[in-house]
Amino acid sequence: MEPAKVGNNPVEIQVGIADYKIGREPARLITLGLGSCVGVSLYDPVLKLGGLLHLMLPDSTQFNNVTKPAKFADLGIPLLIDEMRKNGAHLNRLQAKLVGGAQMFSGLDNKMILNIGQRNVEKARALLKEAGIPILAEEVGGNRGRTMIFDTSNGQVSIRMLGSKLKVI
Amino acid sequence: MSYRHLSPVELDALKEVGNIGLGNAVTSLAQLINRRVNMRVPRSSFLPFEEMIELVGGYEELVGCVSLRVLGDAPGIVLYIFDGESTLHLVDMLMGLPVGTTEELDELAQSAIKEIGNVLTGSFVSAISMMTGLNMITTVPLFAFDMLGAVLTSLMVAAGRVEEQVLVIETELFHEDETLIKGHFFLLTEPGAIDRLMAALGFNEG
Numbered sequence A: 001m002e003p004a005k006v007g008n009n010p011v012e013i014q015v016g017i018a019d020y021k022i023g024r025e026p027a028r029l030i031t032l033g034l035g036s037c038v039g040v041s042l043y044d045p046v047l048k049l050g051g052l053l054h055l056m057l058p059d060s061t062q063f064n065n066v067t068k069p070a071k072f073a074d075l076g077i078p079l080l081i082d083e084m085r086k087n088g089a090h091l092n093r094l095q096a097k098l099v100g101g102a103q104m105f106s107g108l109d110n111k112m113i114l115n116i117g118q119r120n121v122e123k124a125r126a127l128l129k130e131a132g133i134p135i136l137a138e139e140v141g142g143n144r145g146r147t148m149i150f151d152t153s154n155g156q157v158s159i160r161m162l163g164s165k166l167k168v169i
Numbered sequence B: 001m002s003y004r005h006l007s008p009v010e011l012d013a014l015k016e017v018g019n020i021g022l023g024n025a026v027t028s029l030a031q032l033i034n035r036r037v038n039m040r041v042p043r044s045s046f047l048p049f050e051e052m053i054e055l056v057g058g059y060e061e062l063v064g065c066v067s068l069r070v071l072g073d074a075p076g077i078v079l080y081i082f083d084g085e086s087t088l089h090l091v092d093m094l095m096g097l098p099v100g101t102t103e104e105l106d107e108l109a110q111s112a113i114k115e116i117g118n119v120l121t122g123s124f125v126s127a128i129s130m131m132t133g134l135n136m137i138t139t140v141p142l143f144a145f146d147m148l149g150a151v152l153t154s155l156m157v158a159a160g161r162v163e164e165q166v167l168v169i170e171t172e173l174f175h176e177d178e179t180l181i182k183g184h185f186f187l188l189t190e191p192g193a194i195d196r197l198m199a200a201l202g203f204n205e206g
Helices: A073-086 A116-130 B008-033 B049-056 B084-095 B107-132 B148-159 B193-200
Strands: A012-014 A019-024 A028-034 A038-044 A049-055 A095-100 A135-140 A146-151 A157-160 B037-047 B062-072 B076-083 B136-138 B142-147 B166-175 B179-189
Touching: A012 A019, A019 A028, A019 A073, A028 A038, A028 A049, A028 B148, A038 A073, A038 A116, A038 A146, A049 A073, A049 A146, A073 A116, A095 A116, A095 A146, A095 A157, A116 A135, A116 B148, A135 A157, B008 B037, B008 B084, B008 B107, B008 B166, B008 B179, B008 B193, B037 B049, B049 B148, B049 B166, B049 B179, B062 B084, B062 B107, B062 B148, B076 B084, B076 B107, B076 B148, B084 B107, B084 B179, B107 B136, B107 B142, B107 B193, B142 B148, B179 B193
Parallel strands: A012 A028, A095 A135
Antiparallel strands: A019 A049, A028 A146, A038 A049, A038 A095, A146 A157, B037 B166, B062 B076, B062 B136, B062 B142, B076 B179, B166 B179
């Protein structure tokens, strides 16, 4: 990742679990410790406007009381798209990147290993396709936790994993 | 969603349950490694998810985590989380190696940790079970060694328990009074299980 330019003080915006945030250049949107959760970034390169969602589950329809819509792919992704458009983004300019969806645990207990990570990724892909938003890059699957850092000045996403070098997509 | 308010007396009772559970767990560990192990429970409380992360050291903190499902009268998940260094120390303890020998977790080390986690959490749960008369059975352990945030959220999502408060028992184990193994024992119960636990301890359901 390129170091921040002098006089260009990037603001870091933390995106919590089951939450989403919008930021404009030079903001950097960060979400920590994605495991089976998926981070979805949307970017309008003309406005240099970005949005980042930290979703936990694919489908809200299996739950009776939904208190945090951003927890679910099927509610959170439309919310993020809406928020981007409210801030002036054009749907046909939006580009997405996906990070996370890992399988963190190893063991024999199948009931606990439901491949939620993979289902999160598949649901996010399907929803973005439906909305006509191309996915420019992905860093998904595997068994490692990831921190996602989204630079709204150029749309780059950096991925931090413990014991590995920073990866940029 | 959250638990009904527990009175200070009830919280004390839970802390006592934690003490007895850990005492039992430590006895099993000491037998396993054939060494003396001392313990402390500095704290036990109900915490929301965010505070739980903060307590253990932040989203990107390296941790080892062993988790088991509990079936029976008070179903839920138990997990034992050790900080990164303590995880490696635990492997040394089990293998009878000088502390500091293990630097990364290979297959063998991972299965050693799973075994220790299994013994610790299993005897913890069986102590609670004996004390309360509730039927509690544990399943085979799962293991992860990575970022705390990633490990915890994945587990809670898999268990379908995301918005609830969690019973956290902070534990410190001392191996022959020199090596400190810092860990946190978590109990994520399904709705109603805590009420059943309190009722079994002689408190009226409220």
